[in-house]
Amino acid sequence: MTEFLGFATSGILVGALYSIVALGVVLIFKTTQVFNLAQGEMLLIGTWLGWAAIAWWHLPIWLAFIVALVLSAVVGMVIERFVMRPMVGQPLMAMIMITIGILSVLRGISLYFWGGPTQAFPRMFPAEGLQIGALSVSLQHLYAAGIAVILVVLTYAYFRYTRGGLAMRAMAEDHQVAQSVGLSVTRGFSRAWMLSAIVATAGGILLGSTVGVDFSLSDIGLKAFPVVMLGGFESIPGVLLAGPIMGLCEFLGAGYVDPLVGGGIGEIMPFVVMLIVLLFRPYGLFGYKTIERV
Amino acid sequence: MRLPSGTYSVDYAKDMAIVRTRTQWGLLTALLVFLVALPYIPVIGGRYYLGMINTMLIWLVALHGLNVLTGLCGQISLGQAAFMAVGAYSSAILMDSLGWSFWATLPSAIIMAALVGLIFGLPALRLKGLYLIMTTMAAQFIIVYTVVHIPALTGGGEGMSVPLATIGGMVIDTAQSNYYLIMISAVLATFLAVNIGRSQMGRAFVAIRDNDIAAEVMGVDLTKYKLLAFAIGCGFAGWAGALWANYSQVITQEQFSIWNSLWLLGMLIVGGQGSVLGAILGCIFIRGLFEAVSVIAPMLGGLLPGLVSIGSIGQVLFGLVIIVFLVFEPRGLAHRWAIAKAYYRLWPFSY
Numbered sequence: 001m002t003e004f005l006g007f008a009t010s011g012i013l014v015g016a017l018y019s020i021v022a023l024g025v026v027l028i029f030k031t032t033q034v035f036n037l038a039q040g041e042m043l044l045i046g047t048w049l050g051w052a053a054i055a056w057w058h059l060p061i062w063l064a065f066i067v068a069l070v071l072s073a074v075v076g077m078v079i080e081r082f083v084m085r086p087m088v089g090q091p092l093m094a095m096i097m098i099t100i101g102i103l104s105v106l107r108g109i110s111l112y113f114w115g116g117p118t119q120a121f122p123r124m125f126p127a128e129g130l131q132i133g134a135l136s137v138s139l140q141h142l143y144a145a146g147i148a149v150i151l152v153v154l155t156y157a158y159f160r161y162t163r164g165g166l167a168m169r170a171m172a173e174d175h176q177v178a179q180s181v182g183l184s185v186t187r188g189f190s191r192a193w194m195l196s197a198i199v200a201t202a203g204g205i206l207l208g209s210t211v212g213v214d215f216s217l218s219d220i221g222l223k224a225f226p227v228v229m230l231g232g233f234e235s236i237p238g239v240l241l242a243g244p245i246m247g248l249c250e251f252l253g254a255g256y257v258d259p260l261v262g263g264g265i266g267e268i269m270p271f272v273v274m275l276i277v278l279l280f281r282p283y284g285l286f287g288y289k290t291i292e293r294v
Numbered sequence: 295m296r297l298p299s300g301t302y303s304v305d306y307a308k309d310m311a312i313v314r315t316r317t318q319w320g321l322l323t324a325l326l327v328f329l330v331a332l333p334y335i336p337v338i339g340g341r342y343y344l345g346m347i348n349t350m351l352i353w354l355v356a357l358h359g360l361n362v363l364t365g366l367c368g369q370i371s372l373g374q375a376a377f378m379a380v381g382a383y384s385s386a387i388l389m390d391s392l393g394w395s396f397w398a399t400l401p402s403a404i405i406m407a408a409l410v411g412l413i414f415g416l417p418a419l420r421l422k423g424l425y426l427i428m429t430t431m432a433a434q435f436i437i438v439y440t441v442v443h444i445p446a447l448t449g450g451g452e453g454m455s456v457p458l459a460t461i462g463g464m465v466i467d468t469a470q471s472n473y474y475l476i477m478i479s480a481v482l483a484t485f486l487a488v489n490i491g492r493s494q495m496g497r498a499f500v501a502i503r504d505n506d507i508a509a510e511v512m513g514v515d516l517t518k519y520k521l522l523a524f525a526i527g528c529g530f531a532g533w534a535g536a537l538w539a540n541y542s543q544v545i546t547q548e549q550f551s552i553w554n555s556l557w558l559l560g561m562l563i564v565g566g567q568g569s570v571l572g573a574i575l576g577c578i579f580i581r582g583l584f585e586a587v588s589v590i591a592p593m594l595g596g597l598l599p600g601l602v603s604i605g606s607i608g609q610v611l612f613g614l615v616i617i618v619f620l621v622f623e624p625r626g627l628a629h630r631w632a633i634a635k636a637y638y639r640l641w642p643f644s645y
Contacts, residue, residue: 035424086621092423093370094620097563100556101616108609115606222435229428261443268439271432278417282425 002134007255008248009137015227015247016145019239020203021220022227023152024196030172030234031192034084034095038103039200040221045106046072046201047208047217048114054122061122065205069198076197080190088189107218118214125209144206149240151202155195156236168192172234223250226274232287242285249273312488329477333470344469350581351480352537353558357573358487359530360558365568366496367523368503369418373430374531375554376437379547381407381532382539386456387447396459396466400536407532408525410437415524419517422506434552442547453546456539472541479537483530487570490526499523500568560616566626575627583615584608 021043028036036042050068053059059067079102087098125143129136159165171178171188179185204217211217227246231238254266283289298317303309313322332347333339360374385403388394394402414433418426441448448454459466459475466472490496498519501509510516539545557580565576587608594607623630 035427083617083621090620090624093364093368093567094563094624096370096424096427097559097616098620100559101613101620104556104609104613104616106613108606108611108613111606111609225428225431229425233424264439264443268435271435274428275417275432275436278421278425278429282421 003255004252005135007251009135010141011248011251012244013137013141013145013247014251015244016148017203017207017243018220018223018227018246019231019243020148020151020199020206021224022231022239022243023155023236024200024203025224025228026231026233026236026239027155027196027199028192029228030236031168032084032171032189033175034099035233036196037096037099037225038106038221039196039224040218041103041106041110042072042075042197043200043204043207043221044110044215044218045075046197047204047213048110050201050205051114051119051121051208051213055119061124068201068205072197072201073194076193076195077190079197080193084189084193085186111215114213115215118212120212121205121208123209138210140210144210147206148203151199152236152240155199156240159236164191223270226270226277228284229274230277230284232284234288235284235286238284238286246270246273310492312492326481329481332477333473341469344473346581346585348469348473348476348541350577351476352534352541353561353581354480354574354577355483355537356531356534357558357561357577358483358570359527359534360562361487361568361570361573362490362496362499362530363523363527364559365562365573366491366503367499367520367527368506369415369422369520369523369527370427370559371430371527372427372552372555372559373414373434373437374527374558375550375552376434377407377411377528377531378535378538378554379437379441379545379550380410380528381535382545382550383441383448383454383535384532385536386454386539386545389457389459390454391447396461396540399459400533403536404529404532407535408529411524411528411531412521415521415528418520418524431552434555438547438550441550451547453544455544456542458543459540466540476537476541479533483533484570484574487530487573491568491570495519495522503568557612560612563616563624564619564626566628569626569628571631572626572628575631579627580612580615583611587611 021039024042025036025039028034028039046068049071050064053064053067054061057064057067083098083102087094090098125140128139130139130142159169167178167183168188168191170181170183171185175185178188203220204213207217207220223246227239227242230246231240231242250266250269253269257265277284298315301315308314313319333344337343338347356374356378359377360371363374364370381403384406385399388399388402389396414429417429421429442451444450461475464471466475498509498514501512501514502516502519502523506516535550538549542549561576561580562573563576564579565574566572591607619626
């Protein structure tokens with residue numbers, strides 16, 4: 001039982017980090033109808049910027065954090081302005097491929113500057129574990145998950161209760177209608193990409209502070225896609241629920257199925273879950289079910 | 295199509311023919327002679343260039359498959375490399391443990407890859423667009439995972455060595471003998487790809503790509519043709535995989551990573567979707583780019599500070615090429631070629 005609870009809590013806590021990466025994908029999809037495959041790489045670049053601010057420019061941690069967020073927002077804005085804007089209204093294949101192009105460029109850039117070994121991130125949270133009965137919970141994970149949840153809730157509140165958020169929800173409904181009531185759709189797109197880059201960087205730094213920064217960090221981007229799928233493409237609360245569910249599946253799978261098949265099941269568990277979701281409920285838990293007309 | 299004066303379509307067969315004029319026949323023969331004689335041409339026929347050409351042609355076979363699936367039928371697949379893995383490993387395992395001859399393993403590899411493709415194509419009956427992309431991505435990871443986790447058959451993460459293929463008493467072991475095997479395959483694959491596009495099936499694929507509901511209303515059997523597209527696309531991938539297994543002698547899972555799937559899609563974008571000529575041009579362009587990078591990157595190392603690996607420059611260039619093509623020429627090199635050809639025909643008039 002303790003073993004089960006152990007797997008379950010780590011699964012849920014790590015899953016909270018998945019939700020923050022998935023949140024970035026949802027933010028962009030909701031507003032611009034583009035599925036950003038480069039989210040993992042945006043996270044990677046943002047995290048390295050944070051690391052560079054600390055290790056190269058010797059800034060205090062809080063300032064480095066802010067600098068990284070601002071720089072990554074600039075990265076998001078540049079991508080939107082120079083790559084995505086000429087592509088508005090193109091078919092799906094072009095949209096997917098352009099994010100793959102961005103992915104490749106960002107990956108190459110981070111390989112160029114930071115292609116070396118894993119770098120440690122300065123510790124932001126206490127390293128010891130928290131004992132609850134027989135169960136030991138890593139405080140790092142707990143803090144990181146807490147911050148992740150707060151970020152998701154904040155984003156939700158922005159969309160739900162502010163004027164800017166309302167405008168972005170209107171754009172999510174229909175670009176033309178939004179434009180005809182006087183909303184600047186291009187500005188909304190730009191804002192979505194910046195927000196998404198910021199969220200990705202925050203998630204990356206949280207993740208990096210627990211496991212260190214290296215190339216494999218971008219793999220979490222791959223795990224975010226099943227989360228987005230499960231939660232529903234347009235749903236922010238969906239992400240909050242789907243992330244921990246996916247983490248749970250992954251850790252329980254890794255804990256109980258691994259000994260049977262010889263390891264590594266955790267890596268593909270999200271994709272197996274995703275296939276099942278796709279077969280039975282393709283629009284996810286909270287996504288819009290679209291009706292198609294010719 | 296504009297034809298030179300004096301060329302008339304007097305019956306349907308003539309009207310449908312691809313190669314019609316004497317010049318075209320001459321060019322085609324010249325191309326085939328060139329391909330056959332290529333290993334004997336100095337410099338290009340050397341080991342280095344021949345190896346490059348072999349790899350390029352293997353990719354071309356897989357790319358033709360992807361072109362049928364994605365370019366013609368519109369089912370975007372992020373898992374083509376994984377289906378190559380299915381072909382490569384089935385061919386290698388059958389040869390290694392059952393001792394089958396290459397004549398038997400090649401078709402088995404194609405059939406195996408097509409069957410696995412069918413399984414992962416099943417969701418395409420309900421899903422499309424983004425959802426389908428996710429399914430094929432899942433296929434990529436699940437297949438590679440399976441390959442790594444049955445070490446008894448596949449050698450797991452270390453990979454497996456492939457026995458030499460023998461055809462009619464001749465052992466395929468040199469780059470040259472491999473070249474003939476691969477070249478014939480590539481020519482055959484190109485021939486098939488051209489004709490799939492012109493057949494009733496190809497037209498059904500295009501109808502599905504343009505609007506699948508409308509296609510269904512017009513009487514195109516969606517279930518049949520979508521599955522057929524997956525089977526054909528993945529079958530080509532299996533073919534390429536089997537060739538690759540023979541050529542490289544050692545196969546590991548890294549040779550079939552998701553990056554290779556993405557590069558294949560990139561070739562399709564650069565060349566032009568749905569066009570066989572585009573597939574050829576895209577394949578040459580992207581492979582050429584990589585070869586060029588592997589030559590240039592060490593030179594750049596002296597100019598740029600810090601660590602310049604072939605990987606980082608290749609990645610950035612590949613991404614930039616895709617972005618530039620999508621923004622400025624979404625119809626790819628094939629379209630540019632068509633424009634150039636029209637310009638040449640009409641010169642000195644502009645239209």
